[in-house]
Amino acid sequence: MFSINQLVFKDIINVRKLEIESGKIYCLFGESGSGKSTLLKMFNSMLTPDQGKITYKDESIADLDPIQLRREVVMLGQDPIVFEGTVRDNLLIGLQFAAKEVVANQVLTELLKELHLAKDLDEEADKLSGGEQQRLAFGRVLLMDAEVYLMDEPTSALDENTETVIMDLFTKKVRNAGKTAIMVTHSKGIAEKYSDEIIYMTDILMKEGTLS
Template identity: 30%
Template sequence: MLEMRNVSYEVDNQRIIKGIDLKVSEGDTIAIVGPSGSGKSTLFRLMNHLISPTDGTITFEGKRYEDIQPEQLRRSISYLLQESDLFDKTIGENLAFPSVIRGETFDKSRASSLLDAVGLGHYEFDKRVEHLSGGERQRITIARQLMYKPKVLLLDEATSALDTANRDKIERLIFDLADEGVAMLWITHSNDQSIRHFKRRIQIVDGQIDKEESLR
């Protein structure tokens, strides 16, 4: 589905990503581990076409990235950042946003069930998000990101700010999506409890794939 061939990325004469080959298939669950500064987030920025490789090619469903409209690509490949990025409006307005940009009707029942799944089912849609805690805002960000099912989901330490119970909820939600065929790559810590749920683990060191393992 998503394929990187000999991908490198250079900035200020420094190669941050060095000749990465990677194939992601439907339903893949891949843990990305590696030291801080090793290039994990840069790899995701390349996959989300926020930046372009200085060498090598990336294709999605057989098409080169440069031949796909970036907005189109980002509807299929969804990148969830570490921090929340909600608008200071209501929960409902935030959850409706993905349908607004697509010119479609807001699926309120999907929004409710996602809100439930992230453990915030007790809030009404008209609740404003400004006064919620950081963890609650992050969980609403996750629900918003999943209003439309992506084909590939990139999670950049997306649950690191959450407590264990809420992290478990989010993990269940996301691994359920993987069971439905969504490919998922998650930058996480190798000692996380959840590591055993993944099919593959890829270790990035100094911009390269240092080690790749099948976990099940």
């Protein structure tokens, strides 16, 4: 799915080689400042490396249209983006960006139930709490039915019980659909419980000047 070779970004990222296979859930795990989020953003061209190459489906990301790439490789950040408008508007805007067919209200209502988000579709999204907005963002990206989900601390605004519900739901849907996910987390518990493979930043990062 992804292949990294001789990747350098400022003094943050220095990775000789890394392979990400399709159909798996990965977790980038490491201390704060270890480059987890920086690396994650390179998988859909939100950041561009200074040196090296990332390929997606055997094509260099540098050669791909970033908009089309982000329709397939969807990012959910730790600070959920809430767009102007209703809960319905916020759920559907991802489908519109991905140029996919809009789904019926019944589908949206069922998804809100799965997310334990007891809100009306016509409620203004900016009235939701931080945790509710994060669950709404989860719903938006799940509806996009992406090839790859990039998740940066996706449960940072959720309490422990809600975190379990949402992560159980998300990982079940990803696995059932045979999709790929790459998550950033500081929680060893989340990494061990939900990922197929943990990528320790201390294992893949090399000291400055060691790349050949």
